[in-house]
Amino acid sequence: MTRRTSLADPPVDVGGHDSPPSTGDTELRYLVLAAQREGARAMSAQLRPLGLTPAQAEILLVLSRKAPLTLAELGRQVVCESGSPSRLVDTLTKAGLVEREPGRIDRRVIYLRLSTRGEEMIPQLREVDTAMDRMVGSGLSEEHREIVIMALRRVIDGTPSAATIAERFPREDFTGGK
Template identity: 30%
Template sequence: MIENRELLELFSNVLRKMKKEWSNQLEHGLSPSQYFILKTLKETGPRKATELAEVIQMTPGAITGASDKLVSEGYAERKGTKEDRRVVYLEITEKGKEFVENMNEKQKSVTAKFFEGLSDEDINHLIRIYKQISHNLDGKA
């Protein structure tokens, strides 16, 4: 294990700054969690709160709270099934899809800013490093 204080401080600082930049891109008062809910719904289709909670790693209660605002603002809607009216799915609306597409474009721009000035060699090193970190995290679930 690397005991390098500078590495840990820089890593934390970069994560904090990246999170702030991405959060600054959100509009209409939505939280990052609400954006991730919409993004997941756009990519995977309608989901129950328990399914979203597992995918996004939030509690079902937090999903419900976040979903309430998405529904009230018209970004998502709740739909029951004909088979069992107790089962309710959250589904993204056209307004929600447009929001996600807009955010994806903003994130591309912000992300490009993060890596501005890095050579192709540096980018390839980062890709290798991120893959290893991801692999390390997958192994510790």
């Protein structure tokens, strides 16, 4: 298995010559990008009244399920933000939605949790999350949904995003590899 650092990495040359991607590969790539764009537009529109971005909402939802977390632990759970989500957490802290607290044993370790105001937003965020899930899956049968999930897991296999997805949505039936 080849490890990639991103989907932008060039493909492995197996034939000794450059060949353009098949029309199907190009269509698939643009369908994935279009689906992501449309999902982001829909989610942004639903979150606008709450004054949140999709990435901020994801952080709040992760903290609602898993807090307390360190910044590094949170970073391993978040899909919308690559790298460290420190800027997002700073914004959410300034907005009074997230609190930082030092560890009880090692006060140098800082844990993140929702503030009371952040907790009050969670029911609305879960409604948005559920509506987005319905929108994404509404046109697919259970069988097709599983096919798409497994195919997309294979597409991202070996990337940092694959590790994040595996951490957040573990599946025993996915062995990885291509």
